[in-house]
Amino acid sequence: MxxxxxxxxxxxxxxxxxxxxxxxxxxxxxxxxxxxxxxxxxxxxxxxxxxxxxxxxxxxxxxxxxxxxxxxxxxxxxxxxxxxxxxxxxxxxxxxxxxxxxxxxxxxxxxxxxxxxxxxxxxxxxxxxxxxxxxxxxxxxxxxxxxxxxxxxxxxxxxxxxxxxxxxxxxxxxxxxxxxxxxxxxxxxxxxxxxxxxxxxxxxxxxxxxxxxxxxxxxxxxxxxxxxxxxxxxxxxxxxxxPNPRVEGDSTMRIAGIQGNTPRIAAQDLTMPDEIFPHSLELTSQAAADARADAEPLDLVVWPEGSAGWDLEHDPAGAAAVTAAAADVQAPLLVGTQTPGPDETRYNMSLLWTAEGTVAQSYAKRHPVPFGEYIPARGLIRHLSDKVDLVSRDMLPGDRVGVMDVDGRRVGVLICFEIAYENLVQDTVDAGADVIVVQTNTALFGDSDEAAQQLAEARVFAVVSGRSVVQVATVGESAIITPDGRDLARTGHWVPGTVTADVPLYAGITPAMAAxxxxxxxxxxxxxxxxxxxxxxxxxxxxxxxxxxxxxx
Incomplete structure (x- = not known):
């Protein structure tokens, strides 16, 4: 029972x-x-x-x-x-x-x-x-x-x-x-x-x-x-x-990345210290001297995101200093700056600055970071946090793929977090980039793991895209990475330094990029x-x- x-x-x-x-x-x-x-x-x-x-x-x-x-x-x-x-x-x-x-x-x-x-x-x-x-x-x-x-x-x-x-x-x-x-x-x-x-x-x-x-x-x-x-x-x-053939002709490009370094930024302060600009100038002068001493002329010098301050083209003193640096190093400088947009907005820019004092080409960041570089639904989010006003000017996205012609070599440009997006890497390669340069401002992230995580993203996409990747950061970590994931040069964190190498240029399209x-x-x-x-x-x-x-x- x-x-x-x-x-x-x-x-x-x-x-x-x-x-x-x-x-x-x-x-x-x-x-x-x-x-x-x-x-x-x-x-x-x-x-x-x-x-x-x-x-x-x-x-x-x-x-x-x-x-x-x-x-x-x-x-x-x-x-x-x-x-x-x-x-x-x-x-x-x-x-x-x-x-x-x-x-x-x-x-x-x-x-x-x-x-x-x-x-x-x-x-x-x-x-x-x-x-x-x-x-x-x-x-x-x-x-x-x-x-x-x-x-x-x-x-x-x-x-x-x-x-x-x-x-x-x-x-x-x-x-x-x-x-x-x-x-x-x-x-x-x-x-x-x-x-x-x-x-x-x-x-x-x-x-x-x-x-x-x-x-x-x-x-x-x-x-x-x-x-x-x-x-x-x-x-x-x-x-x-x-298969990933090298580009025809000169299949390398000598690139120097300038990691100027700054003092540590106070917590939740989004203002870059002024020291980054003179530090970058000083290291560029040293790179020029090293190139002359080694009889190995540079083809391109890369400064990180935000290293040239605000609206460099309308800053006579800053523009003159960058022009003199480009003349000294006898190569164009790829510098990071921000420029004003309409209605109190801004653009995150990469400018190819020549020894003649002209901007030969430019690139505006296409994927600004929500809540970091612009505030979606600002009025609504303000009810959740008063920190929204730390981003006082929303950043607008650019509308063109960043591929620049540097003396016949095609240099793809991405800014900061953009290296994490496969579609942005994809269309940069599709547009003919022989090498990819990533400019980033890691000073804003303090002693966190962001810099190491972003460098891993650059390494992964060097392998996936079949392109060498040159990542240049304000305070580290900067590195030059080949498509097999090797470091040709690398710096530490919170130190001034330069990464310089004859960077191999590739023309092949990997199956991942083709798909x-x-x-x-x-x-x-x-x-x-x-x-x-x-x-x-x-x-x-x-x-x-x-x-x-x-x-x-």
Whole structure:
């Protein structure tokens, strides 16, 4: 006879029922894994987010990223979809808050936390989508492929919306020292995101089998997905680079990057110290003397973003000093300045300044940073934080790709965070750039990890684009990086210095650059299609099994 207490105990056991696992081979046999209890899921979400942060510079523990993502995927295997979404948000918050600590310098605690929450919402979206697939398809090959595509698709979405998106913390930027980066020129950043997510799924499948409660040899089946994940990573060591011919004729360009350095800026003060201009002039004079002594003339001298002060073209004293510096070094200077726009706005400019005192070419930053260089919905945001007035003049975007002709060599120009956007790198290469120069002002981010993170982005895109990248910062880190990820020259942080090298020029178009946005679009479409095809399937989360009613005697 079934008593009321017995029925309650049985329902309690059923409430902890298994989530069906992946198909075990062509015969369709299925194993089971237990639904993740919510306290364990919470620990996995927090620990996974923190592990993802440690995968990025300056820690560079890249191998933690697939482990962190596997922890997220395990965490979302809970009974309720709403809880899975919350756990995704928690994972994203634990990841993005420490990763973006530099935002606290700009805006203060509340906007910094708000940024982490907004970015965390994308991870919540991924958690909901991935869970919907996993509870229907299981942690098998088909489910893993769909989830990997969903991760790449959501990451691409995060990189473009809202307000142009923020790809900071994209999976590829943790891979600057990983064998997986060898895939970069073939599949781009979206493809790298999918590969990381697929490795994470393999680790998850292995862990669930190895830690499962199934007895005997069946648990040993968890070894093959873990072994496959290790094989994928190791196999990337021998992935060849695509053909990338050097430019015809003189295939190098001697470039000097000037890191003038400044005193440290007070917290949340967006005003650049005046010392950057004379420091840059002094180092340029030294670079000119070194070039004469070594009998190695320079082709281009690069100053960082914001190094030439405000509206250099209408500053007679500053313009004369830059002209004299260009004449001394016998090469044009690429200087960073800001110029006024209409109605109390401004442009972030890169000017190619000649020894004749003329501006031969110019480039206006195309992707100003929301909340850093302009305030979207200023009136609304003011109700959330009075820090909006630290950005007193909104920055307008330029409308032309930055490729300049320097004595017959084509120099692509990006400013600061623009190096994080694959579409901006893409159209710079498409416009004929033989080398990419990145001017950035890292002084505004203090002692945070922003400089190291941005340099990793430059290194990744040197490999993905097949172009040498010359990144020049106000206070560091500046470097000249080849398409195989090597440093030809590099400076430290908070030190004056110059990076100089014969920079190789390349003309090849990598498959990633040739494909443009279509890799991300294709992966996102495959993920969406896999999700839609999964929804009609019966969810494999077992609710409490009904108990046949019996009369109690």
């Amino acid at each position: 079934t008593t009321t207490a017995h029925r309650r105990r049985r329902r309690g056991r059923d409430a902890d029922a298994d989530v069906q696992g992946a198909a075990d081979g062509a015969r369709g046999n299925r194993g089971t894994i237990r639904a993740t209890p919510w306290p364990v899921a919470l620990v996995l979400a927090v620990a996974g987010g923190l592990a993802a942060w440690l995968a990025f510079p300056p820690y560079d523990l890249w191998f933690l990223l697939p482990i962190a993502l596997a922890a997220l995927d395990a965490a979302i295997l809970v009974r309720r979809a709403a809880l899975a979404g919350l756990l995704g948000l928690i994972w994203g918050f634990a990841f993005f808050l420490p990763l973006s600590q530099w935002a606290n310098i700009y805006a203060g605690l509340a906007p910094w936390a708000a940024l982490a929450v907004v970015e965390g919402l994308f991870f919540a979206l991924y958690a909901l989508l991935a869970r919907a697939v996993l509870i229907r398809r299981g942690v098998g090959l088909s489910g893993s492929l769909v989830v990997a595509c969903l991760w790449a698709g959501v990451e691409a979405l995060r990189s473009h919306v809202p307000w142009g998106g923020l790809p900071w913390g994209a999976s590829a930027f943790a891979l600057q020292h990983s064998p997986l980066l060898n895939l970069g020129p073939w599949i781009g950043t979206a493809g790298l995101a999918a590969v990381v997510a697929l490795v994470a799924q393999l680790l998850l499948a292995g862990a669930l089998a190895l830690l499962g409660r199934r007895p005997g040899r069946r648990a040993l089946r968890g070894l093959w997905p873990v072994g496959t994940a290790a094989f994928v990573v190791l196999a990337c060591l021998v992935v060849p680079s695509p 443009g946005p279509w890799i991300a679009i294709a992966l996102g479409a495959l993920g969406a299609a896999g999700l839609l095809l999964s929804l009609p399937r019966r969810a494999r989360v077992l609710a409490a099994r009904p108990v046949p009613s019996r009369r109690t005697r």
